[in-house]
Amino acid sequence: MxxxxxxxxxxxxxxxxxxxxxxxxxxxxxxxxxxxxxxxxxxxxxxxxxxxxxxxxxxxxxxxxxxxxxxxxxxxxxxxxCTDAAGLVRGVHSPAPDAIFLRLTRATTPNAAIRGMAEKHFAPGRVLDGLHGLMADIHARVAYELGATTAHTTAAEAFADGRGVCQDHAHILIAAARSAGIPARYVTGYLVTGQGASSTAAHAWAEALVPDLGWVGFDAANAKCPTDNYVRVAAGIDAAGVAxxxxxxxxxxxxxxxxxxxxxxxxx
Missing domain, CATH: 2.60.40.2250 (Immunoglobulin-like)
Structure with a gap:
């Protein structure tokens, strides 16, 4: 694409x-x-x-x-x-150690509800399945609603309110993954919705590290892994770091x- x-x-x-x-x-x-x-x-x-x-x-x-x-x-x-790789990200040179993406920030600190959701999805040895389930769960629980949150809203606040935008969906997934010991990072970029379509806003999603596979993207706002309709620009600890x-x-x-x-x- x-x-x-x-x-x-x-x-x-x-x-x-x-x-x-x-x-x-x-x-x-x-x-x-x-x-x-x-x-x-x-x-x-x-x-x-x-x-x-x-x-x-x-x-x-x-x-x-x-x-x-x-x-x-x-x-x-x-x-x-762009080429569709079902969300798999390979070839990005990132000098930072993977463990830095376990670091919690104000935006990505989980509350008890987010930790409980993560515990439900992550069974031993089933990280990829757990991440897909987590993505679907967040999509179902947090409605996409423009204006419901601000740039300073935390994952815990958006999850409790049940409303947010792509930044909030990404922060919630990151908070849940990190609480389960899975490195996760915040990604900024762009998305077009399909052939003949156009988009009028930047986008954000999360990437998580899957053992024996590598970094994989998860877009909880749309309940899908990034495809060739996505352009990846930058990744970091949370939204503030890669504005x-x-x-x-x-x-x-x-x-x-x-x-x-x-x-x-x-x-x-």
Missing amino acids: RLHIRHETHYDYDTPLAYSAQRLHLWPVDFDTQKTVSWDIQAPGIERALAYLDGFGNRVHLLTFGDIEGEVSIIAEGVID PIRGSRRGGNIERMRVEVRVEIAQQ
């Missing part, structure tokens, strides 16, 4: 922006089932940006800019070829942000 992605982030301020430093997770990395045909980032200061691979194997850009009046735009756009854009600024009083994402099947 060849997918075309355009991810626009626009910022507007009431006063001039004196200085801004931003970290971007907006550049997909290639691996066995994902190859970049073309990719580009347009942003103030991008020509001077520091680009590197971090400890999780993500391609990161650090950029600085300032003395700007009016709107600031950061646009990532390109074409990616597409994160940074700080001086000036630019009262920030307003607008995000526009277009993902569609491209002509080959």
Whole structure:
């Protein structure tokens, strides 16, 4: 599947922006089932940006800019070829030890209900089956509802409320897997729903380490493992660690942000 992605982030301020430093997770990395045909980032200061691979194997850009009046735009756009591997992720170079993905954060700390759900699914030697069951269980228990949660909602809060978005589904699966001793990581990327379709938002899911198999993706928001309709961009401990854009600024009083994402099947 060849997918075309355009991810626009626009910022507007009431006063001039004196200085801004931003970290971007907006550049997909290639691996066995994902190859970049073309990719580009347009942003103030991008020509001077520091680009590197971090400890999780993500391609990161650090950029600085300032003395700007009016709107600031950061646009990532390109074409990616994807192959369906039933969620199996191979060929991603991640220097970090697998055990780091057992670390609990505020967003991924399980409550008693999440731990109880995990205990129900994980029998000895049946990790893959348990993860599939866990994914289906979360999908059934947590309704997808825009606006029900915020970027700061934890897995425990979303699970208790029974509502959330893809970030919450991923955090809940990660919390449950880690509580069972299974390394799990948070993944950002894009999804198109099928032939002739397009998507208007970025997406998130989880990956878990299956013994003797490797890392496998699980999208509890859609109750499926990632296919060639998915583009993987970055992975980390939780959503905060791999936000597409994160940074700080001086000036630019009262920030307003607008995000526009277009993902569609491209002509080959």
